[in-house]
Amino acid sequence: MSATVRQVVDDALELVGEVAGSGVQMYGDDRMRSNAIRAFDMLFKKYPWHQYRKWYRLQLDGVLGVVTTDSFGQVRDFEDFIKVCRDAESEPIPMWSRDSNPYSSAITSGGSKLRYWSSLHVSDANYALRRLQFYPVTATGFVNIQVLLYPLVPPASQWDWEDVWYLDRALLTYSTAFMTLVGDDLSTNAANVVKGMMNDKFSDIKNALSRIPKAIDPSSGVPTEWQEV
DSSP states (O other): OOEEHHHHHHHHHHHHHHHHOTTSOOOOHHHHHHHHHHHHHHHHHHSOOGGGEEEEEEEBOSSSSSBSSOOOTTOOSGGGEEEEEETTOSSBOOBOOTTSOTTSHHHHTOTTSOOEEEEOOTTSTTHHHHOEEEESTTOOSEEEEEEEOOSSOTTOOSOOTTOEEOSOHHHHHHHHHHHHHTTOGGGHHHHHHHHHHHHHHHHHHHHHHHTSOOOOOGGGSOOOOOOOO
C-alpha cells in the first residue's frame, strides 16, 4: 500500500514512541523527513521493485554509440540498468569489459549490428541524460533497455510532504523508525526491535513476490504448452 511522506513520518513517530518509551527524545519534522527519505532510498536500492522498472525502446545514433533522446534523467546509478537487448530480442547483450580495448579492430570493424554496452564516462556531455555507451559506435537501429527509475522527477530536488511512495507502508514506517533510532545511543534496544520488524517485513514481501507465477518467454525455446502424442 502506498503512502505519502507525511503519512510515513507520522506512522514512524508513533512507532518510535511505542518501542522507545516515554523517555525518548522528541524528533522534529525536518529530521524525520530526512530519515524517511534515507529509508526510502535504502529500500529502493535493496530490491528491483517492479513498480519502479520501465522498458524503453530507443534509437541509436550510429555515430557516437549513444541513444538519440535524453531518457535517463531519473536513473540514479549505473547498476540501475537491469537489461539491454537488441530490438525485439529477448536475450540480453553482454556488457563490454572495462579492461577490454574499445578501439580494437573487433569493435571498430563491427559494422551496424549492436554487440555490447557499457557506461559513458562521467565527463561525457551525454552522461547525465543518456548514460550508456554502445559498441560498435556505428551500430544503428533500436535498443530495448529495462531500467530502475527513481521516482523523483527532475527538476524537483527534494521530496515534498504530499509526494507518494509506492512501497509497502509498514515497511516504509519500520525503515524510517530504524533510521531515526539507530543514530540515538539511548535507544539501541529499540533500534534493534524495529530493525527486526523491518527485516521480517522485507522478507515477507520478497517471499510473496517470489510466489507469483512468472511467464516464460516464448522465444526462449522452452515449451509453454504440452499435448499428448
